[in-house]
Structures are given as C-alpha cells and as structure tokens.
Amino acid sequence: MNYAKILNKIMPVLLALLCLVFCYPILFLLTGSLMGTDELQDYLLPVYAETAKGYVTWRMFPLYPTLKHYVELLLDTPEFFVMFWNSVKLVGGILTGHVLIGVPAAWGFAKYHFPLKRLLFIIYIILMMMPFQVTMLSSYLVLNRFSLINTHGGIILPAVFSTFPVYIMYRFFCQVPDAMMESAQIDGAGPLQIFFHIGIPMGSGGIISVIVLGFLEYWNLIEQPLTFLKSKDLWPLSLYLPEITSANAGIAFVSSVVALIPAIFVFLSGQDYLEQGIVASAIKE
C-alpha cells in the first residue's frame, strides 16, 4: 500500500471530522439555547463563578429541552429588538449604497477607458486592504466635520464607499464580452441603456455575491459602532454581548442563536453566489 492509498483512506474520515468541528458551534449554541437555567448553571458554573471547582461540562443534547429563554428574550428584552432593528437598518443602508454606487463604479472601471483609470483602481485596492484602525483617525475627522458622530449615518456612509464590493463586481463585469456592447451601440443603445440591459443582467451574479459577502461582513460590525456610536440604543446586534453570569447564560445563548439565524439564512440561500464571489476575486480573466 503506498502513501497515496493510505491518504485516500484517511482523508474522507479526517474531512468528515473537520466538517463536524467546523459546524459544531451552531449545534453548541442551539443546545445551549434550549437548556433551562438550572441545567446551564450545572454545566457552566466554573466559567462564571471563580470559586467553583472542577470544569465546565456539556451535553450533546439538552436533558430537559425548554423554550423558556426564547420566550424571555422575545417578550422581556426590548433592548434586544432595538439592537436587532439597528443591525437591519445599518446592513440595509450599506448594501443599498453598494448596489446604487458600487455597481456603476465597477461597470465604469471594467468596461470603459478614462484618464488615470489604472492609478485610481490601484488606489481602490489599497483602500480595500486598509484595516479599520489605520483609517480610524481619518474617519473620525471627517465624521466630526459633518456632525455624523453618534448617528447611524456615520456608520453607513463610510461603509457605502468601501472599495471591496467595487473590486469584486469589477471582476464580474470584465467577463461581459465587448462585442455585445458594440453591437448594442450599433443598434443605437446609449451607455445607460447598455448598462441596464446588458451590464446588470449579465453581472447579476456578481451583484448578489457582493450582497452575500457584504451581509456576512456588516452583520458583524464591531469596531465602527464601538468607536463612533456612544449611545447604546444605537448599537447593532453584534455588540449585544451579555456577560455569562448565572442569571443570563440562557439569554446569551438565545441571543446568539437569533443573531445567527439571518446570517445562516443568507449563507444558505446565497451559497452559490458566495462561492462565485470568492472565486471572482482570485481568477483574473
């Protein structure tokens, strides 16, 4: 038996195990969200009570499943709804901006020549790479000037002009054949007509994948709201992070599950586009 054969025997098992490890967090959160307060306390006591002896234990499935914490979160925690709504507002605003402003920009970069195009596109790529912290001070300066500190606009506007979606959609639009545009032009179509009737339909996969990638990114917004939003009633769900204490461990699990649901929904319904979007960033046509 040579190495390749051994590898072929081991790899499926290894991959199956890894898949379990990768997806286990979802099961873990679900299990925890269905446990009662007493059961959670039994298992998690060492994490939140420093004096407790022994280790955390866990079960694959809850011993006494209950929806008590879901009811509690949905009925008695108004601030959770405020944050959920804030998240929807922020993500919705940002993604709408990406479609309205980023899509035409990507089309312009992909299909037309204009002065300084190459330089501008390299600047876009450099800006895309910058971590938030590097541009934190410049963002603060500009938001302060426009009095956007502590408003949702102050989170949405800079994110709308993120250059990453332009970079991804650019790759999709590059695949639209020039010949198609030329024949449309000969038939008398103007640039806007070409954009709406050829560009958008042919690049729709790119637009959807940008929305999926963008949703997963902005649903997890941490640094921007933490830096620029001072009032907690403006915070998005991603900052709703209750400490694990004996009183609210259940709520922590349930809120995690509720935050997870939209992300998983977008992930599952957009998985093919997600794959296309990732691939588009790698393959230069």
Added chain:
Amino acid sequence: MAVKKKSHIMHWKLTGLFFVLPSLTGVCVFLLVPFLDVVRRSFLGAVSEEWVGFKNYITVFQNGAFRLAAGNTLRFVAVCIPLLILLSLFFSVFLQGKVKGSHMIKMAFLVPMAIPVASVVLLWRVLFHGQGLINGLLAGHSLFAEHGLLTGPGFGTTDWMNTDYAFGVLVFSYLWKNIGYNIILWSAGLAAIPESIYEAARMDGAGNVRIFFRITLPNLWPVLNTIAVLSLLNSFKVFREAYLVAGDYPHESMYLVQHLFNNWFRELSLDKISAAAVLVSIVITFLVIQLERRLGEGQ
C-alpha cells in the same frame, strides 16, 4: 473618418468617468482627503500643532508598545498565512478528485464565515476558560492519563487566554474562520488548469507527486498572489474576536497593532496614531503594488 473615430473614443472616456464619479466622490470625501489630513498631522505636534518633522515617527519606533504590537502582528501574519495557504491547498487538492459530496464539504468549511463574532466569543469563553471544556477534556481524559501523557502538576489548568497560548488561540480562530474561503480560491485555481496538460504528463508516465510539483504548483502561481493578499486582508479581521474575548489589554502575546491604535485613539495620542497609520499604509501600498506588478506579468 479619423476625426469621427477620435470623438467616439473621447465620448467613451467621459462615459466611464460618469459611471465611476459617484463612488469616486465618496471615496475622496470619506477616505482619501481625510487620510491626506492624517499624513499632514503625522508631521505636527500633538498639542501645539506645529511642524515637528519626523519626530512623531521616531517616537513611534522607540515606543515599546508599538514594537510589541508590530512584532506580534508580524509574527501572527508569518505563522498564520503560510499555515492557512498550505492547509487549504492540501484540502482543495484532495477535494479536486472525485470525492463524493465535495461541494457539501466546501460549504461546511465556509460555515464559520456566517457565525457572528459575538457567538464565537461565547463559545471561546466556554472552551478556553481556565476551567473550560478543553481543560476539562484534557484533565479528565483517561486515554492521556492512562498513558501518562500530558499529565503532571498543573496539567489541565492552563489558562489559554492569559498565557502565551492566547496567541495559539488567535491562530486557531483565524484558520477556523478562513480556511473555507481559501479552499474555494484554490479550487478555482485548480479547476482552471486544463485537463489536457495532465493527460499529456500521464502519457509520459509521470507519477502523481511529480505531476503535482511539475504541473499543478507552477500553474497555481498566479492565484497564490491573490490568495496571499486576501488572506492578509482577512488576517486583520481576527482583531474582532481578540477584542471581544480579551478587551483593550489582552495577554501580551496577542496584543496586535489594532489594539495599539485603539488605545492611542482613546488616549487622543493623535501624533502617534497619525505616524503609525502612515507607516502601516506604506507597508500595505508596497504589498499591493508588488501584487499588481506580478499579476500584470502573468497576463
């Protein structure tokens, strides 16, 4: 005729700019112009706002926290990125073959991308706490204990987040979160290699290993550059988990440049933060231009 053709091109030139203009305006207002202001500030004193030349840059380089943070960030990148690239290449080469359900497996690897950071943090606390699940498993696991492996005083009492292991936890989080993304990137690269090249090599009697090193790897070279840059881009995002798990001042092995920027920002050390921002952007610009040049050659 020639005149007509020229005006046609001019028309197209302005059309392109017209499409890009809304985005470009926003990018200038929200990113570019304020960044130039930061560059200007990096040469000014913090309070007096008078010209101090390169003094801020010297202060930053001499700052112990900056050295620690820059060192950690470089170490993180140097450990994580090669590890991520090799692991994901290994898996995608395997998945490239006729593996049943390879699409499902790829999607399973992508799932961590969808799990909100806050939920990850909850899990990390339960796993890596001093009395958490991992220590519980290690301390109680009969297999290890019976063989006298991994036992001894203090075994199972490692506080993962407050010792040098914190760095390892960070590396693990990064790999867990990004391996699916990279597997898809590699798979795309692999799929782009024409089957006919493989067939020709097999006709010549080349073995699997030889084919991998002589054909697969060289053909993946152009993809590698993009993968490296995107992995770097995503490596900056590991800060989210690090910050939510361990706060402003985590264990020093995971004190990253992002923590430092955050803390300087809170202390209003505008002189230091400006100089450091300029330094980091110079490094990033250098990397991007290298990439563009190499990809340009490949075309």
